[in-house]
Amino acid sequence: MQSTPGFLLLEDGTLFRGQLIGPSAPTVAEVVFTTNMTGYQEVFTDPSYRGQLVVMTAPMIGNYGINAEDPESGAPQIAGVVVREISPVHSNWRASGDLASWLTGAGIPILTEVDTRRLTRHLRTAGVMRGVVAPGDTPSAEALAALDACPPMEGLDLATVVSTKEPYTWGDASAPHHIVAYDFGIKRNILRLFEEHGCRVTVVPSDTPAAEVMKHAPDGVFLSNGPGDPAAVSYAPDNIRALAAEKVPMFGICLGHQLLGLTFGGRTEKMPYGHRGGNHPVQDVESGHVLITSQNHGFAVAGTAEGVEGVPELAVTHVNLNDGSIEGLAHRELPIFGVQYHPEAAPGPHDGRPLFNRFLDTVRARGGSGQK
Missing domain, CATH: 3.50.30.20 (Carbamoyl-phosphate synthase small subunit, N-terminal domain)
Incomplete structure (x- = not known):
């Protein structure tokens, strides 16, 4: 050429x-x-x-x-x-x-x-x-x-730019579990894995009000990955907070994880050069096990392995072994968690894929059957 x-x-x-x-x-x-x-x-x-x-x-x-x-x-x-x-x-x-x-x-x-x-x-x-x-x-x-x-990345809401403009469905309509996924820039392999795990998915635009999501009678809500500055997606925390009040199980990946941190009072910060690649070591705080993960992010939830700054409701579940940054969060009382890395990576390490099973465990514990 x-x-x-x-x-x-x-x-x-x-x-x-x-x-x-x-x-x-x-x-x-x-x-x-x-x-x-x-x-x-x-x-x-x-x-x-x-x-x-x-x-x-x-x-x-x-x-x-x-x-x-x-x-x-x-x-x-x-x-x-x-x-x-x-x-x-x-x-x-x-x-x-x-x-x-x-x-x-x-x-x-x-x-x-x-x-x-x-x-x-x-x-x-x-x-x-x-x-x-x-x-x-x-x-x-x-x-x-x-x-x-050229504008700097700080302050850019790119999730709204890449999000779907209309809802759509993915997977078998008769699947036993119904997940509503907020599209902040969702990757198709996330949808493929939900389908493999017996879920049908309704993908909605990033700014969909919580009340509209609840009309879909979800068994669980997924917060997707996406680009840009999480703090600029200013409309998302109110919707996530309203869904949390309904005690709907929620799972966030990458930007979705960062939005969970913001929703419960944390803050995000721009990293010097971010994490991008398929070989990042992450430690599960509870078990001590180390996962090799795929990552793509330039912002992180502020805090350390000891906790998120000023947010006692969130427990840190995973930390990055290269720089100590937060790689996973879970609410101490609600069925809500998220990870900074990409468990759905393809190609890439599959160490984090059991997180999809963990999410569905919370769905089943709530009695989610998809037959509402």
Whole structure:
């Protein structure tokens, strides 16, 4: 595929040159890195990556192409991709095409031949920041203006942007359990796993009032992953609080977990460079067992293994062994819990998948049968 000279300019002035494939207009977004070795199609279609330029630390991607079975949403969600090398050929029995054509067909720029080791080390040291990908050897006035106008991730409600606009259903209509899922940027494999666990799912827009959710007579409510600043999703805590008052079992993943923290009085904070990849060690506080997890987040609930700041109702159930950040919460009295990592990861570690069984245990304990 034809390429032209291009560059990535970070907001601190650091410049990385490479070869640009795809759209030539300047593309601006927060620049983040992921340590995933496989699963690039799932990464690129994950709505939690909305509004981000993703740096792949694996030196070559694209070697197994793309297919129609693995996407986590209907289209690529990322703003752009930065890689060392994109494979010119692909080989896999499930492949329906090559990665570069699929991305550029969706208007996603690819900057190749970049020293991604140096770039990752810089982001890890200086923190993630805004950047612009554009053609040429040096930044043009247009590229500089675009970068200057790019908003920071703090304060951005991107969940509303990626959420479904209308409710829809997933799974067997005769399944024994009925889950209502708030779509803040839900990944399809979450829906697949609920279906595998005997659930039918009604997916609703992110701003659906609690009263509307209760009209669906849910056995449980799920709070999905999603992009952006959790504190900017200002309408969510009131709805979650109203559902909690009904003692409906609730389970949150990633952004959903962060919203649980905010609902009960905690706060969230921007992390220096976040957690993104499929190899993050997390400890279960109660058992001491260590799980290897898949993660994708740039914000975290403030607190330590001892607790969430100012929120005695929430117990910390999991902590990250790299930096001690909170990875899991559970309400001490209500059937509500959440985790920061992705137990539904595909591909990725499956250590956290029993959490779906734990959630359904709370549903069954409440008497949820789906036959209301």
